[in-house]
Amino acid sequence: MELTREYVRLKAKYGSFRDRDIAGLSSKQKAEYDIYKKVKLKYDDKIKELNEQGAFVIKLYNKFVEAKKIILDYTASDQVGNAELTRIGVTAPEEVKAAKRMYEVLAKVGQDEASLKEGFDYYDAQMKFGVNMNYNARQEIIGDDVNNIADRNYGNNEVKGPDARHGTHVAGIIAANRRNALGILGVASDVKLMILRAIPEGDERDKDVANAIRYAVDNGAKIINMSFGKPFSPQKSAVDEAVRYAESKDVLLIHAAGNENENIDINDNFPSKRYLDGKIAENWIEVGATSWLQPPSAIAEFSNYGGKTVDVFAPGVDLKSTVVGSKYEDLSGTSMAAPVVTGLAAVIKSYYPELSSKQIKKVILQSATKMPHTKVTQPGTSDLVEFSKLSITGGVVNAYNAIRLLEDGHQP
Structure with missing residues (x-):
């Protein structure tokens, strides 16, 4: 950790x-x-x-x-x-x-x-x-100096690792085959996935996150899904530089808000769209999770939230998707909500390739289904609050609305 x-x-x-x-x-x-x-x-x-x-x-x-x-x-x-x-x-x-x-x-x-x-x-x-203070196999296994941010020549092409369930589930939500009769339909059709394993069993290192973002950008990724997070970021400056690099190359970053039922306006969850200098990355969407229940239980009880930090919510409870071994499982988490938004961004990019990452973000946020005055249970408490107070948009992503907005000639 x-x-x-x-x-x-x-x-x-x-x-x-x-x-x-x-x-x-x-x-x-x-x-x-x-x-x-x-x-x-x-x-x-x-x-x-x-x-x-x-x-x-x-x-x-x-x-x-x-x-x-x-x-x-x-x-x-x-x-x-x-x-x-x-x-x-x-x-x-x-x-x-x-x-x-x-x-x-x-x-x-x-x-x-x-x-x-x-x-x-x-x-x-x-x-x-x-929590083992004496366990540190990084140098022995990976063979690099974690404090040398400039070093990028390490790692391997083994993306499965000891357990690929989480990543495979995320990938299926985005792009499971929509043309067969098996399992589920991914949100997007005809998209290419670049699988990068930057996360071990435990917490990711900032160096790996920064290098994964740069690698994805340099190798043609237009949208990056980031279903991971942690409460501390000792090398945040390196991640900030990678995020700015992605922004300069017009790449959209979509990040899971986390599962600690906390207000991340107050409690840090990294990586984050707020740079160390206080500025905000404009190519970033922060995603919380909704459940399949009706209000007041519409927000996932585990989801982080934040009226100034979380951009939008998406389904993230009991999502059925692909797992290793040609199987399917129901999993929950903001890790599942983020790829719902990533899949939507991929659909928009497929049909409107001329749109920039910032324009795609604007369409997704503007088209979200708003629920003004709807009371929901605030995660981590029994308090009823207005759903609109838990995110910037106060809404849940809506793919139909997003495409309809563009089809009607809306210019983001």
């Missing part, structure tokens, strides 16, 4: 400092010390979460695995289903009946082996790697 990397870096400088010791620091060091205190607080909170919730999830999954083995051994079966559970009667050994009860209780609360395993994998990885 970038949180861990920053904590390690800053702790080496300021770990022994106290507020009373800062008199001898320069103004730049004092600002960095303030960042250290903020990072330390977040890191400590994360450790607390893992020690409490994470430890519970891991223990629960391990007990489930143990219960499954007991039932399989008792029933001499290769799976645990209703038939196997029914065969466990009152005369069964106590440990077998206890294993059966565990299955029944988990089923009542909607938990199955797949969901338990997903939770276990997440927290197990967080504990072993995410």
